[in-house]
Amino acid sequence: MKNASAAVALCSILTVFACQAGAAGGQVVIGDIDDLSGVYADTGGQGSIEAANMAIADFGGTVLGKKIVLLSADHQNKPDIGASKFREWADQNGLNLLLGGSNTGVNIAMAKVAAAKKVPFIVIGAGGASLTGADCTAYSVHYAYDTTALANGTASVIVKSGGKSWYFITADYAFGTQLQDAATRVVTANGGKVLGAVRAPLGTTDYSSFLLQAQASGAQVLGLANAGTDFSNSLKAAAEFGITKTMQPAALLAFISDIHSLTLPTAQGLYLTTAWYWDLNAETREFGKRFFAKMKREPTMDHAAYYSATLQYLKAVQAAGSTDPDKVMAELKKTRINDLFTKNGYIRADGLMVHDMYVMQVKTPAESKYPWDYYKLIKVMTGEEADGAQPDPTCPLIKK
Amino acid sequence: MLGIPLPAILGQLTLGLVNGSFYALLSLGLAVIFGLLGIVNFAHGAFYMLGAFAAYIGLQAFGVNYWFALLLAPAAVGLIGVVIERLFLRRLYSQDPLYGLLLTFGVALIAEGIMRNQFGSSGKSYPVPELLRGVLHLGFMVLPIYRAWVVLASLSVCGVTWFLIERTRLGATLRAATENARLVQAFGINVPLLVTLTYGAGVALAALAGVLAAPVVQVSPLMGSSLVIVVFAVVVIGGMGSIIGAILSGVGLGLIEGLTKVIYPEASNIVVFVIMALVLIWRPAGLFGKE
Numbered sequence: 290m291k292n293a294s295a296a297v298a299l300c301s302i303l304t305v306f307a308c309q310a311g312a313a314g315g316q317v318v319i320g321d322i323d324d325l326s327g328v329y330a331d332t333g334g335q336g337s338i339e340a341a342n343m344a345i346a347d348f349g350g351t352v353l354g355k356k357i358v359l360l361s362a363d364h365q366n367k368p369d370i371g372a373s374k375f376r377e378w379a380d381q382n383g384l385n386l387l388l389g390g391s392n393t394g395v396n397i398a399m400a401k402v403a404a405a406k407k408v409p410f411i412v413i414g415a416g417g418a419s420l421t422g423a424d425c426t427a428y429s430v431h432y433a434y435d436t437t438a439l440a441n442g443t444a445s446v447i448v449k450s451g452g453k454s455w456y457f458i459t460a461d462y463a464f465g466t467q468l469q470d471a472a473t474r475v476v477t478a479n480g481g482k483v484l485g486a487v488r489a490p491l492g493t494t495d496y497s498s499f500l501l502q503a504q505a506s507g508a509q510v511l512g513l514a515n516a517g518t519d520f521s522n523s524l525k526a527a528a529e530f531g532i533t534k535t536m537q538p539a540a541l542l543a544f545i546s547d548i549h550s551l552t553l554p555t556a557q558g559l560y561l562t563t564a565w566y567w568d569l570n571a572e573t574r575e576f577g578k579r580f581f582a583k584m585k586r587e588p589t590m591d592h593a594a595y596y597s598a599t600l601q602y603l604k605a606v607q608a609a610g611s612t613d614p615d616k617v618m619a620e621l622k623k624t625r626i627n628d629l630f631t632k633n634g635y636i637r638a639d640g641l642m643v644h645d646m647y648v649m650q651v652k653t654p655a656e657s658k659y660p661w662d663y664y665k666l667i668k669v670m671t672g673e674e675a676d677g678a679q680p681d682p683t684c685p686l687i688k689k
Numbered sequence: 690m691l692g693i694p695l696p697a698i699l700g701q702l703t704l705g706l707v708n709g710s711f712y713a714l715l716s717l718g719l720a721v722i723f724g725l726l727g728i729v730n731f732a733h734g735a736f737y738m739l740g741a742f743a744a745y746i747g748l749q750a751f752g753v754n755y756w757f758a759l760l761l762a763p764a765a766v767g768l769i770g771v772v773i774e775r776l777f778l779r780r781l782y783s784q785d786p787l788y789g790l791l792l793t794f795g796v797a798l799i800a801e802g803i804m805r806n807q808f809g810s811s812g813k814s815y816p817v818p819e820l821l822r823g824v825l826h827l828g829f830m831v832l833p834i835y836r837a838w839v840v841l842a843s844l845s846v847c848g849v850t851w852f853l854i855e856r857t858r859l860g861a862t863l864r865a866a867t868e869n870a871r872l873v874q875a876f877g878i879n880v881p882l883l884v885t886l887t888y889g890a891g892v893a894l895a896a897l898a899g900v901l902a903a904p905v906v907q908v909s910p911l912m913g914s915s916l917v918i919v920v921f922a923v924v925v926i927g928g929m930g931s932i933i934g935a936i937l938s939g940v941g942l943g944l945i946e947g948l949t950k951v952i953y954p955e956a957s958n959i960v961v962f963v964i965m966a967l968v969l970i971w972r973p974a975g976l977f978g979k980e
Contacts, residue, residue: 326805327810327911328810328811329810330805331809331810331811332811461955488955489957490955490958492915493957493958494912495708495905497704498705498947498951498957499954501697501700501701501830502950502951505694505697517810518810518909521811522906525905529817529833529835529905530824530831531824531831531833547811549811550814550907551814551907
């Protein structure tokens with residue numbers, strides 16, 4: 290009795306960590322570890338949990354006669370929290386699949402757990418290309434977008450339209466530096482050059498000093514290799530200091546939630562690359578409508594990817610007739626992905642899901658005709674254009 | 690200097706002055722509350738955030754413009770502070786200061802959680818008021834007029850607050866009440882009311898800083914938590930409870946941080962703490978604190 294009430298007390302303390310799990314075997318357990326409370330909570334967060342639940346409901350709630358259960362936890366942008374939660378679920382809750390939310394640093398730590406525990410791990414919210422390069426594992430899939438694709442989209446469109454000299458403001462952690470490196474490669478490959486870069490700590494609120502340095506460099510393009518509120522705050526300050534008049538800002542990663550919170554007068558004209566947009570076609574609009582009914586906002590590309598990844602995993606389990614990690618991974622890697630997120634996507638040997646990416650430009654207030662009408666399509670990149678057809682040779686799984 | 694051109698140094702110093710004014714205004718409120726109530730107000734960042742959101746909500750829902758928000762948002766948030774003091778903090782004065790710290794920390798988490806639930810974590814944009822748009826050409830840099838206004842406004846408020854507490858009869862009474870509440874009460878002064886209003890005023894100062902910051906940064910639920918730790922360091926460096934120490938170290942650290950952003954940007958968010966450690970070794974009570 291005493292133990293039971295202690296367990297109840299512990300559960301109530303850990304409510305955010307969803308205590309419904311425990312009985313492995315009779316259930317298929319999907320976990321989601323994401324930033325639920327910090328700077329990236331709007332791009333994924335609760336919306337991603339909702340999207341995964343929508344996929345589970347659409348699938349029928351059971352697979353192979355077992356109930357599908359979704360667990361979620363907040364990694365608070367700390368790699369140690371993410372990795373230890375993953376380990377705990379794998380050891381105690383019979384975890385069958387982990388969905389990785391934002392933050393490359395956390396996801397790199399979790400990939401190591403995926404390899405050790407042999408649990409399929411689909412990264413959605415994080416961008417670092419090393420997740421299918423040096424940090425790849427046999428159980429990882431990188432699903433929505435990566436730094437290579439972002440750079441190949443936004444940076445190449447801008448360099449080719451004349452923006453030859455660049456200065457970067459980079460978030461000082463794995464994601465930012467990988468994004469800057471990828472963009473630098475694209476810029477120099479297209480005959481441009483990088484005049485300098487400054488690494489701003491994650492969560493910096495005042496970007497004016499960095500912007501002044503960017504302006505002093507005389508570069509034409511201001512490359513923002515950051516995300517979330519870091520991106521919003523840097524772009525907002527650039528507009529305030531009149532820097533957007535002399536330099537062209539390039540959003541190397543921006544979500545529709547960022548554009549919504551910045552509002553069109555500040556964000557108009559910005560180029561960005563996205564894996565998905567709610568207003569692409571009838572299917573995406575339909576998903577947008579369902580998501581909006583629950584969350585009161587349009588889904589980001591991460592939300593759509595959470596839906597798609599959950600659904601594809603469940604289909605793979607059904608087709609394989611088992612939740613055995615190796616069988617499910619083999620099934621996932623041989624099946625083409627066709628759903629509202631992408632058409633004809635496939636998972637490369639290194640774990641990257643190769644699919645179309647879209648280069649968008651943010652509309653002006655005059656061009657925007659209805660709520661959330663924010664992007665106009667500039668260019669569709671095939672998955673091969675975005676990421677290359679060949680697997681990343683730095684991935685240890687790839688035989689040279 | 691250090692191979693960096695003079696205009697760049699001047700530019701960074703100007704920006705440092707802007708940030709320093711924010712630090713000064715925020716640490717001022719903290720110093721007032723600690724100096725007069727002995728409460729380590731961990732909810733200070735949350736009140737700063739609520740001030741910014743009050744301005745945003747006022748504008749969106751009621752059409753309250755920036756200038757009225759400068760008065761109304763601090764008043765509204767100050768009132769929340771008064772309620773918290775009356776209901777909770779009041780019971781903790783006789784306890785270890787740790788209890789006050791834990792309570793205010795809890796209040797901050799609740800406030801941030803509620804705002805995140807309502808507005809999301811990516812925050813909202815607040816427009817720069819019409820009158821303060823545009824830039825000043827200083828020769829070595831362009832400075833948005835709004836930032837110049839921030840320096841002017843916060844340093845004036847700091848000056849007035851310092852004057853009130855250190856140079857007026859009201860301030861003398863306040864200081865006396867913290868030294869010996871019973872004696873002051875014996876003179877017919879309502880000390881509990883005085884304490885409540887002081888806490889309310891300290892909270893209102895945080896909210897005022899929030900309104901001033903709203904057009905500059907994204908108004909987001911986490912805007913305070915990233916700042917409050919730095920502001921605590923500023924107060925510790927200045928000397929806990931010292932009004933003048935809070936103001937001077939706020940501005941000074943803003944300038945030093947500004948220079949760090951050119952010399953070694955990666956360290957810009959820890960330089961304040963390095964200085965804090967050095968100051969504590971050399972003068973444990975802070976630069977202006979009483980031993």
